[in-house]
Amino acid sequence: MPVVFERPTLMQRTLPWFQGFDGPLAFAVFMLAGAGLLTMYSSGYDHGTRFMDHGRNMLIAGFIMFVVAQVPPQRLMSLAVPLYVLGVSLLIAVAIFGITKKGARRWINVGIVIQPSEILKIAMPLMLAWWFQKREGQLRPLDFLVAGMLLALPVGLIMKQPDLGTSLLVLAAGLSVIFFAGLSWKLILPPVALGLVGVLLLVIFEPELCAAGVDWPLLHGYQQQRVCTLLDPWRDPLGKGFHIIQGMIAIGSGGVLGKGFMQGTQTHLEFIPERTTDFIFAAYSEEFGLLGNLFLLGAFLFLVLRCLAIALDAPTLFARLLAGAITMIFFTYAFVNMGMVSGILPVVGVPLPFISYGGTAMVTLGLALGMMMSIAKSKRLIQT
DSSP states (O other): OOOOOOOOOOOHHHHHHHHTTHHHHHHHHHHHHHHHHHHHHHTTTTTHHHHHHHHHHHHHHHHHHHHHHHHHHHHHHHEEEEEEHHHHHHHHHHHHHHHEEEEEEEEESSSSOOOHHHHHHHHHHHHHHHHHHTTTTTTOOOHHHHHHHHHHHHHHHHHHOOOHHHHHHHHHHHHHHHTTTTHHHHHHHHHHHHHHHHHHHHHHHHHHHHHHHHHOOTHHHHHHHHHHHHHHHGGGGGTTTTTHHHHHHHHHTTTTTOOOOTTOHHHHTSSSTTTTTTTHHHHHHHHHHHHHHHHHHHHHHHHHHHHHHHHHHOSSSHHHHHHHHHHHHHHHHHHHHHHHTSSSOOOOOOOOTTTOHHHHHHHHHHHHHHHHHHHHHHHHHHOO
């Protein structure tokens, strides 16, 4: 008697693609994306097609996330070295014959104009996670030194462009991998202590340093001005301090409940500079107030905690380190952006994840989320 096989339905064939998706993580991203669309509609309604473009960027990022989520972590690990070499090679090419805009050489034309430093946001944690996976069980101090050199090369090239914001993000992602790999606290505490002493000295001697115009080591002139402006934005309220002052005014004017959707005066009277990109948090705070900020902080906190849970349950050292680094990327994005808009950190070009306008940043977030989904999916496949 012939055996008859039932042909699986379309639902049965496509369901495995979605079964690996982490529900809580997807929920957190959905809530943040919804807040981003609402804020972009209000703050960007007179910016041409900003709202439509923001929605399109989200769809592209969602598609990238879906595709990358189907790639197992072992395949992602095989891309680490080629992607890192490509990114560093492009950074060197930018330093030699890159395109200069507004005093910064960050772009290169390879048929299309791209910003290679964005590649390193993902390539750097991939590379370091690969490095420590290959040395699992036999780590030596020399391995951490090599990892530090692998990190220092692209960070130095990005700072030279100059691009302080991106270099901080790449540095944070790389250092998180090194820390999670087991770097001793004896090596961590001395530079942290030196950094705290440096900040204290800066606060004490800031008036003299800023007034004298002394060149600071490792910082460009405009970066020095940003630090001086952070410590005293009222020194130049209509010039360099304008961004910080208007951001703080908008946040404070929102009160507890906010002025209401589409009712932000600081936003719609165009007092907030870059209100659809770097300073969109000020526009959001003005219209949704303290309660809206608590919702946003809660959503980001839930996102970070869920990513940490995925990292802890990851099946391999590579997956754990990569997931930990991606978690740090999300945290650094949100903390630095909210900090600079609130006047507690210098102004740097760091967008607010899922809220700020920007196609490149949204694609990077989609890649990172896809990798997190892939790691979560691999754990579930092992369990079943």
